[in-house]
Amino acid sequence: MNGELEEIREFLDRCPDLAPLPAASRDAIVRQLTLRYLREGSRFPPDAEPGLWIVRTGTLEIRDARDTLLDRLGEGDLVHIAASPQTPLGPVTEDALVYHLPLERARQLAARDGTIAQFLADDAPRPLAAGGAPHGHGDDNGLLTTPVRALMTPNPVLAPSTLSLREAARLMDHADVSALLLHAPDRPGAPEGILTDTDLRRAIAKGIDPGQPVAESMVGPLTTVQRDTPAFEALLRMARHDIHHLPVVHEADGTLAGMLSSTDLIRHQGTSAVYLVRDLRRADDLDGLKAVMQALPRLQAQLVDSGADAVQLTQTITTVIDTLTQRLIELCERDQGSAPCAYAWLASGSQGRHEQTVFTDQDTALILADDAPEGAGAWFEALARQVTAGLDACGIRACPGDVDPTHPDWRRPAADWSREMERVLHHPAARDAMLATHYLDMRVIHGDATLFEPLRQRALETGARHEALLSALADQARDLPPPLGFFRQFVLEDSGEHADTLDLKNRGLLPIVAMARVFALHAGSEARSTVERLRAAARAGVISDTTADNLIDAWRYIAELRARHQANQIRNGQPPDNALDPAELSTLERSHLKTAFRLVSDARKTALANAERVHG
């Protein structure tokens, strides 16, 4: 009979890094451990022995040959020491009792147990998905996983567009539907337009003769979704286009399969994005907008609960804030008369990248047509003031870095912008590299897109060919190292310092965002969002598929953690922020987050080093 080593097994159960292993494997490991006592000041590992080391009590440091701190280990932390001659050595900083799985025994265990083999072989970090999704994804009712075919109404009412308006209204009343699909008389399978209750109301208000053909009042061409489109995407499409009915078509031949209405989505929860956008469009003054925006934090918490992933969540929030911005501009135009010339309202930063959460600030700019009449400046300055103040009043804080069009630097005629972008993209000195990142993330929120898009196209073309810019952006990315991990309840910075909280945006997401930007620029991609940029960079061969996948996984994981952190704050009635207390993390989350940091850190080493070789 073997003695019970339960208490040591229980300790291993609490080690976050061992969490991916099944209990049986941890059982097997306990039986193969040796125990060592390491006195403060001695070198770790003792006798430079390779294998798996787990700290039971005490603390020790891992340092490389140049004495750079790589990690600090405390109770429950583990480290693989490779058999290579470049074994990292570090001092024991507090008397320590450590468990050691010697390399030989580890190999024997691995030969018998596949999961242990994989765990031990994985000196490289494991994919984040392997340890289980962070939350919510197991929810089969989530909008993320439900295809629209599960929610749509099949066999929607379809009629020829030659019908009179009165006949159409009678048909809708009879079938008790709020929307009627219409097809050209010669193509009965393919709807070309839609008539909704709202369209009928408008037609009557306009005094259109009810005997006229419905074709003149219907809306087309149609925005459609496919049967397998996730309900969430449909929701987003409704919100963006401000519509409430989406015809659903077969993937194969585009024929009509059903109709999805916002009511169908309401029944399925999580639709407030559609209503929030609608209410913003309907709000008539700043107070109205403020009242609607009160619901934004709740929307985010609800999206987190319904299992929306980070991309969907940030896109939805960005859509709402885009709408708010558009509505503020419309109200301003209503109040002070229409604009003296064509212009466009631009957003950079997270809004430009479609990556906003409720805790965000403004990064905006204005571009004016070059033919602005004399005195137009005052109109646009007033617009800038009113819209930025309005955003601020609605909870989107004014930019602390003064990136907003109340400053003349961010309010220029097109030709001026063109010169400025050329200057910055060709002479990326330190501050200019910061400007360059803003320019590369910029997106038209409202107004005449043709003023800005050609500028951006040119900027991307010159930027991709311009080594100085690429290396300036690479430098910038290099200046944003992720933390090493955690030590006890603190964040371990690469300087060896401990921080009480982790800034999920600045320390977690921005290092990935910065890398994605430089890779995408190198690839000549127009993409703005981090995930799309990384995919484009991988397609163009700038980075490996593995690097792209790892960085996307890391971005998604950290972004979801942030969304959930904020959702918790919202539910507790606290203002949301990006500062995460490591004590909030479960052991598994902690381990995943550390893995995410390591993925980012590894990508920095390989991919940025490559970028340097190519352009340095």
Next chain:
Amino acid sequence: MVCPLNHPDWRRPPGHWRFCRARRRAARRAPPGPLRTSLETPLPRAGQAVAASRFLAVDLETTGLDPERDRILSIGWVAMDGARIDLATADQRLVRAEGPVPEASAVIHRITDQRAAGGVPLEEALDALFEALAGRVMVAHHAALEIGFLEQACQRLYGVRPPLAIVDTLRLAETALRRAGQPIPAHGLRLHTLRARYNLPAYRAHDALFDAIAAGELFAALLSRQSPDGKLPLGRVLFRPAWLW
């Protein structure tokens, strides 16, 4: 026959020859089996470095403190190579009770009559212990208790009192504290108090196996201070009861 401690003469501890003679005599009188094999297996030399010596940390749970009247309830052990404890060798035996377990000790050890009844006969438990002990020096906290009970049990079952080479972590700790000029508070030499002093974890379990591991860890901690390089001769840490040496 070769002296069991087999060491260079100048490091020979006092009473050493007496100890060697006693082991030889006991080996001759012991019946064939693990006890005899263990007594015949050469022990690490007293002049050998502790880091190169082999140990077995042992703990007994008993019904009381008197070897004459009280019984062994369980025996736990774990092997140490130098200061390295090997959990692969961790083992324990519950001893089948011959009478009811007195209530007080059952509370401490959580060994109920039922569990004790599921154990093995004492002889089987001792055989397993002596098999593990062959060629190793025993490590125990407050070793007098272990020595007393093991000698008594062997006397009864095999007709011999085996002379055992022992490290007593309580005595080692006491010496270390006195040398450092540190006062020793009440209960300051108890296993869990000493362990806390050396930043060792508090084990919840109070069974023979975990107390054996606990004693082994304390020994490792004491060695790390007394001999960071592990070159201290084994003879310097051996426990020498007056009646033995």
